[in-house]
Amino acid sequence: MAGFTLYDKLWAQHVVKEREDGTALIYIDRQLLHEVTSPQAFEGLRLAGRKLWSVPANLATPDHNVPTTLTERQAGIEGIEDPVSRIQVQTLDDNCDEFGVEEFKMNDVRQGIVHVVGPEQGATLPGMTVVCGDSHTATHGAFAALAHGIGTSEVEHVMATQCLIQRKMKNLLIKVEGELGQAITGKDVVLHVIGVIGTAGGNGYAMEFGGSAIRSMSMEGRMTMCNMAIEAGARVGMVAFDRITQDYVQGRPFAPTQDQWEGAVSNWANLVSDDDAVFDKVVEVNAADIIPQVTWGTSPEMVTTIDGFVPKVEDGVTDEHKEAIQRAHKYMGFEGGEAITDIQLDRVFIGSCTNSRIEDLRAAAAVAKGGKVANTLKQALVVPGSGLVKAQAEAEGLHTIFTDAGFEWREPGCSMCLAMNADKLGSGEHCASTSNRNFEGRQGYGGRTHLVSPAMAAAAAIAGHFVDVRHFNLEGGAK
Amino acid sequence: MKAFTTHKGIVAPMDRANIDTDMIIPKQFLKSIKRSGFGPNLFDELRYTDLGLPDADNSARPLNKDFILNRAPYNKSSVLLARENFGCGSSREHAPWALEDFGFRVVIAPSFADIFFNNCFKNALLPIVLSEAIVDDLFKDVAAVEGLELTVDLENQKIIKSDGSEIAFEVDAFRKHCLLNGLDDIGLTLQDEGAIKSYEEQRKQQAPWLFRA
Numbered sequence: 001m002a003g004f005t006l007y008d009k010l011w012a013q014h015v016v017k018e019r020e021d022g023t024a025l026i027y028i029d030r031q032l033l034h035e036v037t038s039p040q041a042f043e044g045l046r047l048a049g050r051k052l053w054s055v056p057a058n059l060a061t062p063d064h065n066v067p068t069t070l071t072e073r074q075a076g077i078e079g080i081e082d083p084v085s086r087i088q089v090q091t092l093d094d095n096c097d098e099f100g101v102e103e104f105k106m107n108d109v110r111q112g113i114v115h116v117v118g119p120e121q122g123a124t125l126p127g128m129t130v131v132c133g134d135s136h137t138a139t140h141g142a143f144a145a146l147a148h149g150i151g152t153s154e155v156e157h158v159m160a161t162q163c164l165i166q167r168k169m170k171n172l173l174i175k176v177e178g179e180l181g182q183a184i185t186g187k188d189v190v191l192h193v194i195g196v197i198g199t200a201g202g203n204g205y206a207m208e209f210g211g212s213a214i215r216s217m218s219m220e221g222r223m224t225m226c227n228m229a230i231e232a233g234a235r236v237g238m239v240a241f242d243r244i245t246q247d248y249v250q251g252r253p254f255a256p257t258q259d260q261w262e263g264a265v266s267n268w269a270n271l272v273s274d275d276d277a278v279f280d281k282v283v284e285v286n287a288a289d290i291i292p293q294v295t296w297g298t299s300p301e302m303v304t305t306i307d308g309f310v311p312k313v314e315d316g317v318t319d320e321h322k323e324a325i326q327r328a329h330k331y332m333g334f335e336g337g338e339a340i341t342d343i344q345l346d347r348v349f350i351g352s353c354t355n356s357r358i359e360d361l362r363a364a365a366a367v368a369k370g371g372k373v374a375n376t377l378k379q380a381l382v383v384p385g386s387g388l389v390k391a392q393a394e395a396e397g398l399h400t401i402f403t404d405a406g407f408e409w410r411e412p413g414c415s416m417c418l419a420m421n422a423d424k425l426g427s428g429e430h431c432a433s434t435s436n437r438n439f440e441g442r443q444g445y446g447g448r449t450h451l452v453s454p455a456m457a458a459a460a461a462i463a464g465h466f467v468d469v470r471h472f473n474l475e476g477g478a479k
Numbered sequence: 480m481k482a483f484t485t486h487k488g489i490v491a492p493m494d495r496a497n498i499d500t501d502m503i504i505p506k507q508f509l510k511s512i513k514r515s516g517f518g519p520n521l522f523d524e525l526r527y528t529d530l531g532l533p534d535a536d537n538s539a540r541p542l543n544k545d546f547i548l549n550r551a552p553y554n555k556s557s558v559l560l561a562r563e564n565f566g567c568g569s570s571r572e573h574a575p576w577a578l579e580d581f582g583f584r585v586v587i588a589p590s591f592a593d594i595f596f597n598n599c600f601k602n603a604l605l606p607i608v609l610s611e612a613i614v615d616d617l618f619k620d621v622a623a624v625e626g627l628e629l630t631v632d633l634e635n636q637k638i639i640k641s642d643g644s645e646i647a648f649e650v651d652a653f654r655k656h657c658l659l660n661g662l663d664d665i666g667l668t669l670q671d672e673g674a675i676k677s678y679e680e681q682r683k684q685q686a687p688w689l690f691r692a
Contacts, residue, residue, distance in 0.1 A: 151572035153601035256688035
């Protein structure tokens with residue numbers, strides 16, 4: 001008999017009950033909550049007179065709506081200028097207080113983007129099922145966990161039953177073999193993968209990232225990759241457990257205590273796909289072929305390389321593809337054929353659940369050091385993923401590098417990734433962004449997003465347009 | 480949840496692939512703490528020519544006259560026809576809430592994003608997957624007949640055209656059962672309370688570190 005994939009194992013370990021129709025009741029170990037997708041779920045519980053099945057399985061923090069300026073933050077919830085956002089953040093606090101859920105409130109140093117906070121606290125552990133009312137929950141799969149986004153009705157279902165009704169997905173392996181080039185990050189790899197398989201390529205699949213390039217990647221790089229599995233259509237992204245996972249988890253506040261540690265580690269060692277496991281689909285990628293990626297259009301699959309060009313309508317393969325290119329041109333203000341390095345930028349955003357961890361900030365700071373944000377830019381923002389990331393960055397002096405170069409150094413939150421707070425693009429503005437979606441209007445009405453890695457975003461901020469970060473310092477940096 | 484048995488309605492064609500959840504309901508409307516009232520802001524950036532805000536009077540806003548849902552008879556449509564990967568992007572259930580609040584009961588496409596597809600069933604909205612060829616034919620039918628209506632019969636899993644011809648579709652048996660009867664699946668799951676508790680006890684033995692006090 002063939003072996004099992006990591007997904008097969010995680011699934012089997014969580015089946016409470018198989019149903020005749022092929023669905024199963026799956027046990028959920030951890031639910032993460034934030035202010036946008038939880039209020040209607042708490043309200044549903046209240047109306048039905050139900051309680052939380054397991055209070056300590058839930059952990060909450062506000063992230064999508066919170067302001068990122070120090071002035072607004074210092075005044076607490078009352079200081080949130082947008083009244084609608086203020087109500088939503090207040091509602092999360094009230095609900096968590098009422099139901100007894102542990103919450104890192106807005107000005108707690110542990111507050112941050114829910115997908116940064118979970119791993120940072122050790123609230124995401126190998127072998128867990130993790131859910132959250134947010135599609136980027138795939139992030140947590142980097143820990144050999146089964147993690148995916150759910151809708152609000154399912155949030156309520158998990159609150160009340162600790163379970164979800166699920167149908168098993170198919171197995172997809174993205175195998176990245178070889179060594180990544182200098183300055184090539186998880187972000188470039190995952191954008192490249194999305195370019196290859198398309199935004200619907202992973203629909204119906206649980207996606208595992210494997211191969212030697214992933215094995216030597218840090219946990220933070222792996223999180224960036226799993227985070228964007230959903231941008232390839234896969235609800236679930238995963239990486240097998242190894243020593244890198246183990247070292248990252250050890251000693252975190254929610255991690256197993258010392259007396260449980262050895263038992264946990266020996267249990268986790270099995271969280272890998274067996275050598276003879278069979279995947280329904282395998283996509284092989286050569287690590288050495290990947291160079292810095294930049295999206296040019298309005299879907300993450302509309303991606304090219306830093307030495308590339310915006311495609312022309314006639315480059316489309318099918319009529320539908322041609323129409324999509326044409327529509328993206330219209331929205332992005334392109335005619336087709338422009339060099340990526342000629343795209344002039346208005347704003348730069350370094351942050352989001354994809355790229356706001358300490359390694360991301362270090363990579364951006366290394367490029368920004370000694371440079372100046374181009375005077376053609378209206379704004380360059382750095383928004384750390386959590387209060388603890390911010391504190392760490394400040395202890396390393398990264399904030400001074402950024403502010404000396406003319407970047408704004410902000411308080412933690414989702415910020416300009418989806419523009420639910422005050423940080424947004426103006427209509428027609430081009431932004432180099434380390435976030436995950438370049439959909440129309442995503443970063444602000446009429447805003448034009450280009451997805452890149454943190455180092456590429458920092459280099460673009462200094463140059464005022466996209467530049468190849470691999471040669472950036474050699475060319476003298478701030479030219 | 481209200482039940483879904485059969486439904487007859489006008490088909491609105493949106494001939495594009497990858498219609499994402501930001502397009503269906505832009506993020507500024509996610510600040511509501513309610514489940515209802517999202518209909519006037521469905522496809523907000525396509526429907527209006529100005530920037531929509533959560534507290535705006537939508538009836539006073541300038542409409543994009545070319546957008547399908549702004550034109551009679553499609554302003555009364557309840558069946559949406561689209562291309563592949565409908566509902567991609569975020570997990571926001573506000574997307575099916577907005578479609579349902581506008582009056583849609585059925586969405587037909589060659590494929591759907593997984594989370595969106597799942598969310599529809601929780602809101603009496605039926606997503607139907609048909610082959611690209613059949614979807615293509617439907618687009619042609621709709622282009623030929625202004626205000627074309629289709630009847631969707633969930634019990635018998637078929638779409639009935641006005642000429643009486645039928646298109647069969649697949650639907651998961653459990654989801655069909657819940658839709659037909661308007662069942663709340665929390666109540667159904669809690670019927671397995673015993674199984675959940677015994678699983679939990681076993682898991683506490685095997686992986687005690689997962690259970691914090």
